[in-house]
Amino acid sequence: MTRRVYLDHNASTPVHPEVIEAMLPYFGERFGNPSSIHGFGREAREGLETARERIANFLGVAKDEIVFTSGGTESDNLGVRGVAIEHHAVLRTCETLGGQGFAVTYVPVDEYGTVDPDDVRRAIRPDTILITIMHANSEVGTIEPVEEIGRVAREHGVPFHVDAVQTFGKIPIDVNASGINLLSFSSHKIYGPKGVAGLYIRKGTRMAAIQHGGEHERRRRAGTENVAGIAGFGKAVEIRERDMAAEAIRVTALRDRLSEGIGARVPDVRVNGHPTRRLPGTASLCFRHVESESIVLGLDLKGIGVSAGSACTSGNVEPSYVLVAMGVPLDWAMGAVRCSLGRGTLAEDIDYVIDSVEPLVRKLRAVSPVGTA
Numbered sequence: 001m002t003r004r005v006y007l008d009h010n011a012s013t014p015v016h017p018e019v020i021e022a023m024l025p026y027f028g029e030r031f032g033n034p035s036s037i038h039g040f041g042r043e044a045r046e047g048l049e050t051a052r053e054r055i056a057n058f059l060g061v062a063k064d065e066i067v068f069t070s071g072g073t074e075s076d077n078l079g080v081r082g083v084a085i086e087h088h089a090v091l092r093t094c095e096t097l098g099g100q101g102f103a104v105t106y107v108p109v110d111e112y113g114t115v116d117p118d119d120v121r122r123a124i125r126p127d128t129i130l131i132t133i134m135h136a137n138s139e140v141g142t143i144e145p146v147e148e149i150g151r152v153a154r155e156h157g158v159p160f161h162v163d164a165v166q167t168f169g170k171i172p173i174d175v176n177a178s179g180i181n182l183l184s185f186s187s188h189k190i191y192g193p194k195g196v197a198g199l200y201i202r203k204g205t206r207m208a209a210i211q212h213g214g215e216h217e218r219r220r221r222a223g224t225e226n227v228a229g230i231a232g233f234g235k236a237v238e239i240r241e242r243d244m245a246a247e248a249i250r251v252t253a254l255r256d257r258l259s260e261g262i263g264a265r266v267p268d269v270r271v272n273g274h275p276t277r278r279l280p281g282t283a284s285l286c287f288r289h290v291e292s293e294s295i296v297l298g299l300d301l302k303g304i305g306v307s308a309g310s311a312c313t314s315g316n317v318e319p320s321y322v323l324v325a326m327g328v329p330l331d332w333a334m335g336a337v338r339c340s341l342g343r344g345t346l347a348e349d350i351d352y353v354i355d356s357v358e359p360l361v362r363k364l365r366a367v368s369p370v371g372t373a
């Protein structure tokens with residue numbers, strides 16, 4: 001049987017067996033609707049609130065500052081649109097609102113994918129209503145200086161949203177020191193189930209709901225909560241709290257073993273992202289004069305799951321906008337591959353990947369019109 005090695009943890013992670021166990025009662029005897037006031041409902045509510053408390057403690061925030069959503073995507077939408085709508089409604093009358101868009105300023109990144117807090121400062125205008133940033137980029141793993149950017153936001157009294165989907169449970173986050181008003185985080189990146197996530201909303205942050213219906217989640221997000229998923233999310237956080245620090249060290253060593261191993265055996269390879277301020281398990285590599293997809297498919301035949309660092313739109317292969325923004329030349333950017341490691345990754349997996357990459361890239365370069373083999 002072909003060996004199987006999963007190096008795509010930034011896309012999703014396998015649900016931890018203890019998480020599955022924690023979810024099961026909420027599919028069975030604790031099936032009630034957490035909004036119901038009878039015993040069945042109260043049992044479900046207890047599962048919900050235990051998870052909320054655990055996550056709030058992990059973040060060092062109050063329980064009622066956590067709202068559960070259907071995913072990191074919804075948390076981002078609720079955070080960004082919720083603030084935008086609220087401010088818009090306050091700043092202008094509804095009559096003048098009609099169809100007008102918001103002005104969005106994009107701040108550049110340097111060659112490592114890092115945002116300069118001074119650029120954020122310069123981009124702020126008197127009518128700026130929100131600053132939003134990813135805590136770490138999901139493709140190259142660069143960790144952004146959120147504390148400094150938070151300071152800039154605070155100085156100007158602008159609400160600050162951070163997408164921590166790739167960092168929550170992997171590296172420490174201090175929402176208070178960073179002056180964060182809104183923080184998105186998701187379950188399926190940390191060995192919890194898919195379709196469940198959270199948004200931290202600092203007390204006093206003015207925002208509107210974007211989904212209307214019942215009075216769930218203190219009227220900030222209507223819809224019956226995914227109780228089993230949330231119970232699992234709570235368990236996943238508990239496990240991360242226990243394992244995070246040791247795992248970060250272990251996975252960083254494996255990540256470096258991978259990029260150094262490939263670098264030693266394959267010519268014309270570069271590692272993207274910040275050399276040190278980077279997610280523990282993320283190695284984004286560019287193989288010059290090779291197409292990402294060919295590597296991904298070639299490794300797939302070896303039972304290895306990695307992801308292409310480029311997006312395929314309508315048949316045209318485009319380089320990743322992240323790498324382009326970082327100034328990576330096209331002949332390198334087209335050969336980007338993201339390997340993201342996790343709790344199941346072993347040293348022998350890494351060695352198997354290195355052993356598989358070398359002949360594959362050699363073969364691909366031999367048939368490449370611009371190959372450097």
Ligand SMILES: Cc1ncc(COP(=O)(O)O)c(C=O)c1O
Pocket residue numbers: 010011070071072073074076134136137138163164165166186187188195196197
């Ligand atoms: C930085 C970031 N934000 C948001 C999301 C979306 O999260 P979800 O899959 O839970 O909707 C992802 C998923 O890859 C991500 O990497």
